[in-house]
Amino acid sequence: MAEKLLEVNGLKVRFTTEDGVVRAVDGVDFELERGKVLGIVGESGSGKSVTAMTLLGLTRDKNTRFEGEVLYRDQDLLKLPESRLREVRGNEIAMIFQDPMTSLNPVYTVGDQIVEAITTHEQASKSEAKRRAVELLRQVGIPNPQVRVDDYPHQFSGGMRQRAMIAMALSCNPDVLIADEPTTALDVTIQAQILELLDRLRADFDSAVILITHDLGVVAEVADDILVMYAGRIVERGGKRQLFYDPQHPYTWGLLGSIPRLDRPKPEKLHSIEGTPPSLINLPEGCKFRPRCPHAFEKCSEEPELKNRVEAPGHLDRCWLSLEDKRHLRESTIAGEARVA
Amino acid sequence: MTEPQTQNGALVQIESLKKYFPIRKGVLSREVARVHAVDDVTLSVAEGETMGLVGESGCGKSTLGRCVVRLLEPTAGDVVFDGKSIGHLRARTLRPLRREMQMIFQDPYASLNPRKRVGTIISDPMRIHGIGDRKERKQRVEELLQVVGLSPEHYNRFPHEFSGGQRQRIGVARALALRPKLIVADEPVSALDVSIQAQMVNLLEDLQDEFRLTYVFIAHDLGVVRHVSDRIAVMYLGKLVELSPAEELYTRPIMPYTEALLSAVPVPDPDLAEKRERIVLEGDVPSPINPPSGCRFHPRCRYATEICSEVEPPLVDYGNGHLAACHHPLNVDKETLARVQASPAHTPEAADATALPEEPGKEVSKPVPRRD
Numbered sequence: 018m019a020e021k022l023l024e025v026n027g028l029k030v031r032f033t034t035e036d037g038v039v040r041a042v043d044g045v046d047f048e049l050e051r052g053k054v055l056g057i058v059g060e061s062g063s064g065k066s067v068t069a070m071t072l073l074g075l076t077r078d079k080n081t082r083f084e085g086e087v088l089y090r091d092q093d094l095l096k097l098p099e100s101r102l103r104e105v106r107g108n109e110i111a112m113i114f115q116d117p118m119t120s121l122n123p124v125y126t127v128g129d130q131i132v133e134a135i136t137t138h139e140q141a142s143k144s145e146a147k148r149r150a151v152e153l154l155r156q157v158g159i160p161n162p163q164v165r166v167d168d169y170p171h172q173f174s175g176g177m178r179q180r181a182m183i184a185m186a187l188s189c190n191p192d193v194l195i196a197d198e199p200t201t202a203l204d205v206t207i208q209a210q211i212l213e214l215l216d217r218l219r220a221d222f223d224s225a226v227i228l229i230t231h232d233l234g235v236v237a238e239v240a241d242d243i244l245v246m247y248a249g250r251i252v253e254r255g256g257k258r259q260l261f262y263d264p265q266h267p268y269t270w271g272l273l274g275s276i277p278r279l280d281r282p283k284p285e286k287l288h289s290i291e292g293t294p295p296s297l298i299n300l301p302e303g304c305k306f307r308p309r310c311p312h313a314f315e316k317c318s319e320e321p322e323l324k325n326r327v328e329a330p331g332h333l334d335r336c337w338l339s340l341e342d343k344r345h346l347r348e349s350t351i352a353g354e355a356r357v358a
Numbered sequence: 359m360t361e362p363q364t365q366n367g368a369l370v371q372i373e374s375l376k377k378y379f380p381i382r383k384g385v386l387s388r389e390v391a392r393v394h395a396v397d398d399v400t401l402s403v404a405e406g407e408t409m410g411l412v413g414e415s416g417c418g419k420s421t422l423g424r425c426v427v428r429l430l431e432p433t434a435g436d437v438v439f440d441g442k443s444i445g446h447l448r449a450r451t452l453r454p455l456r457r458e459m460q461m462i463f464q465d466p467y468a469s470l471n472p473r474k475r476v477g478t479i480i481s482d483p484m485r486i487h488g489i490g491d492r493k494e495r496k497q498r499v500e501e502l503l504q505v506v507g508l509s510p511e512h513y514n515r516f517p518h519e520f521s522g523g524q525r526q527r528i529g530v531a532r533a534l535a536l537r538p539k540l541i542v543a544d545e546p547v548s549a550l551d552v553s554i555q556a557q558m559v560n561l562l563e564d565l566q567d568e569f570r571l572t573y574v575f576i577a578h579d580l581g582v583v584r585h586v587s588d589r590i591a592v593m594y595l596g597k598l599v600e601l602s603p604a605e606e607l608y609t610r611p612i613m614p615y616t617e618a619l620l621s622a623v624p625v626p627d628p629d630l631a632e633k634r635e636r637i638v639l640e641g642d643v644p645s646p647i648n649p650p651s652g653c654r655f656h657p658r659c660r661y662a663t664e665i666c667s668e669v670e671p672p673l674v675d676y677g678n679g680h681l682a683a684c685h686h687p688l689n690v691d692k693e694t695l696a697r698v699q700a701s702p703a704h705t706p707e708a709a710d711a712t713a714l715p716e717e718p719g720k721e722v723s724k725p726v727p728r729r730d
Contacts, residue, residue, distance in 0.1 A: 237624060238625075277582050
């Protein structure tokens with residue numbers, strides 16, 4: 018069995034604001050194994066980024082309350098003191114952010130920033146660190162790395178900056194790489210390059226990747242397992258094929274249905290999920306998706322727990338509908354036929 | 359919706375349009391170089407049609423869109439709107455025409471004035487153009503709010519009270535206020551979440567049917583573009599490289615760039631994603647300051663040969679209103695290829711099937727002297 022790197026149990030994150038308590042993450046559990054890519058999918062405000070940032074202690078603040086645990090190598094990252102967490106952060110668990118334009122420091126060269134990451138965590142001389150920075154830039158596909166290492170971020174294009182970010186994240190051979198919307202700001206052609214790179218690096222470095230995205234196409238290409246998040250909780254979780262070919266939650270159907278797809282005939286109308294996501298301060302009673310769900314019935318006023326309801330093990334969802342109803346109802350939602358795995 | 363092939367009903371005609379931005383340096387602000395944002399594009403949009411405009415960032419699609427509604431003045435070439443040449447009109451003469459063409463912007467957070475109420479935002483265009491009195495305008499705004507799926511009670515609210523999707527609806531209501539003929543939508547859904555994106559796309563389609571609108575739909579998302587467009591124009595580094603009826607572009611791309619662009623779109627189907635061959639383009643889009651010689655795509659093209667770096671391929675008609683500019687066209691049978699190559703009309707202007715036959719009744723206003 019693959020080595021379990023990270024285990025998240027009952028994670029809750031709450032922010033106290035002037036308007037009230039924001040329940041950004043409200044009970045999230047998952048495990049991450051070495052060499053796997055876990056996709057976290059959801060809309061803005063679903064809690065996917067907060068979940069990822071919390072793993073690295075980036076949401077720590079006096080107005081934040083945490084519950085649950087994040088186990089990494091038998092230690093709970095939530096309770097780790099900041100000084101210890103700094104040893105983990107960037108070294109064993111690294112992160113790539115969405116916007117390559119703002120996540121690099123404009124007044125230092127790209128090389129300096131990678132060197133800093135290396136020398137912070139390892140006993141390496143500056144020249145040794147620089148040599149490694151050049152090597153890393155080569156690995157992520159920057160042409161002419163010996164020269165480009167001395168460039169400033171503004172001399173790099175968007176795609177190259179994201180590559181530099183990835184090089185920095187990989188500089189200490191992390192066990193876990195968290196990529197928060199790594200391709201959202203990029204053109205499709207550059208996105209394809211970056212996704213291919215992530216996939217290759219996962220194999221070369223044998224790390225585990227958490228890939229956060231709103232694009233189901235992206236997770237279909239690179240993820241092994243998928244979490245679908247809505248209003249701070251997981252509404253469905255399963256293997257990639259289970260989720261795409263046998264989706265159980267109406268929200269997942271809605272997401273699948275609302276993408277205009279190139280691989281299928283054009284539908285007359287796109288399926289859309291009516292309404293907007295709920296406020297995280299005033300969450301609806303019962304199932305959080307109920308106000309927008311076209312299939313809601315009386316039982317939905319009570320919140321279903323996340324559990325296995327289908328034959329396939331490891332495929333969990335939060336929906337009261339019977340298997341029979343689901344199979345029947347989702348046909349109309351997801352354009353084209355939903356293949357049953 | 360009008361048939362895409364309709365040739366006589368052109369609402370917008372873009373004629374050899376060029377837009378260069380000067381780069382100035384030094385104390386005297388001397389022009390040292392130029393960004394070739396749009397470089398000789400000829401294109402027409404029929405009334406009631408949706409013309410999709412796609413390409414990577416920096417390809418000139420937004421600049422072209424802005425030239426069409428004359429937010430920018432073209433460096434050379436012209437835009438003929440509804441029979442009138444507007445490419446070089448002065449602001450004052452242009453103003454009455456502005457009613458007929460409106461724009462929807464990408465960022466719903468930046469495109470609404472945060473200090474104005476929704477009612478003012480939507481009624482301002484009518485006030486500026488002197489339409490109706492206060493009461494009539496208010497009534498019209500309330501109607502519009504309903505049309506775009508908001509509630510008339512939202513009249514007195516501020517933009518910050520709305521979500522991204524709702525704000526974009528306000529932007530649409532504002533664009534509709536003057537009952538325009540043409541709407542240029544520049545990435546209208548790319549800032550929105552997928553579920554909201556679908557709502558917006560459906561709304562835009564309904565409005566088109568209801569108000570007989572013509573759209574120029576600029577987007578980088580090929581899925582969305584396919585869904586809304588009748589025809590699609592693909593741009594690369596300021597050039598129009600392929601123009602095709604929407605469905606045909608996806609089943610039969612001719613230009614290798616289009617092929618690569620399509621294959622880069624991730625498919626939300628794991629089995630298919632594994633099976634299909636993916637063309638990953640090397641490198642980035644070259645600089646539009648010094649575009650490559652010959653075919654601008656040749657440094658990244660996997661079919662490129664010597665001729666591609668030397669001769670710029672003309673835009674050629676491959677039948678059925680499908681045009682492409684390529685020395686090594688894909689998905690074209692031998693007969694068509696032979697016919698096309700034999701044709702004397704091997705120049706961009708002559709080959710452009712979208713150039714419309716002149717209507718005797720309509721007189722095109724006098725050509726305006728070009729500035730260069």
